[in-house]
Amino acid sequence: DTEVTQTPKHLVMGMTNKKSLKCEQHMGHRAMYWYKQKAKKPPELMFVYSYEKLSINESVPSRFSPECPNSSLLNLHLHALQPEDSALYLCASSLQPSGGGADTQYFGPGTRLTVL
Amino acid sequence: QKEVEQNSGPLSVPEGAIASLNCTYSDRGSQSFFWYRQYSGKSPELIMSIYSNGDKEDGRFTAQLNKASQYVSLLIRDSQPSDSATYLCAVRPVFKAAGNKLTFGGGTRVLVKP
Numbered sequence: 031d032t033e034v035t036q037t038p039k040h041l042v043m044g045m046t047n048k049k050s051l052k053c054e055q056h057m058g059h060r061a062m063y064w065y066k067q068k069a070k071k072p073p074e075l076m077f078v079y080s081y082e083k084l085s086i087n088e089s090v091p092s093r094f095s096p097e098c099p100n101s102s103l104l105n106l107h108l109h110a111l112q113p114e115d116s117a118l119y120l121c122a123s124s125l126q127p128s129g130g131g132a133d134t135q136y137f138g139p140g141t142r143l144t145v146l
Numbered sequence: 147q148k149e150v151e152q153n154s155g156p157l158s159v160p161e162g163a164i165a166s167l168n169c170t171y172s173d174r175g176s177q178s179f180f181w182y183r184q185y186s187g188k189s190p191e192l193i194m195s196i197y198s199n200g201d202k203e204d205g206r207f208t209a210q211l212n213k214a215s216q217y218v219s220l221l222i223r224d225s226q227p228s229d230s231a232t233y234l235c236a237v238r239p240v241f242k243a244a245g246n247k248l249t250f251g252g253g254t255r256v257l258v259k260p
Contacts, residue, residue: 073190086247132197133178133246134180134192135236135248136192137190137191138189
């Protein structure tokens with residue numbers, strides 16, 4: 031089973047709202063990722079959590095705040111977003127945070143975010 | 147020079163033909179290579195991974211890796227309309243600090259015509 035789940039599927043929010051995206055996996059993976067994908071572009075890495083600790087932040091604006099409450103769950107808290115933040119937000123997980131050998135990232139279905 | 151380069155396409159292929167997709171990368175020490183398929187509006191789905199020079203076959207898909215020339219390719223045999231999608235090449239850098247960070251190419255859009 032290589033399933034990563036994400037909720038909600040769609041989210042519309044105003045620039046003053048606070049919302050959260052949720053990602054869950056039960057594969058025992060110890061690395062989890064947030065990506066942002068704009069139309070006709072490849073996924074763009076935002077954050078990496080290794081063993082529930084933030085290991086990579088790709089200079090993401092502070093209006094995006096990640097959280098990893100436990101090894102199966104990853105959240106992305108959103109506050110004061112801009113219309114240009116509208117995108118598909120993808121969560122992924124992989125077994126080995128060190129990225130050795132055959133370690134593979136599996137993506138969730140994504141959350142389509144629209145900021146008005 | 148982009149780290150991972152792909153022809154954006156569209157690559158138009160008749161049904162039943164072979165689709166050939168190429169990807170070049172700049173980090174000579176890269177060790178792991180992945181092909182993801184992404185349908186419009188959906189998330190990337192892993193098709194193939196390859197780590198050693200040569201060919202790796204899985205059903206109608208064959209991945210080819212040539213580390214000396216720094217390219218990886220994907221062949222889709224007996225192409226079907228359901229193969230119409232964007233194919234993303236992803237490369238894992240060699241430096242350990244990057245952990246499991248992947249670098250994606252821009253993707254190649256494939257269109258299989260009945």
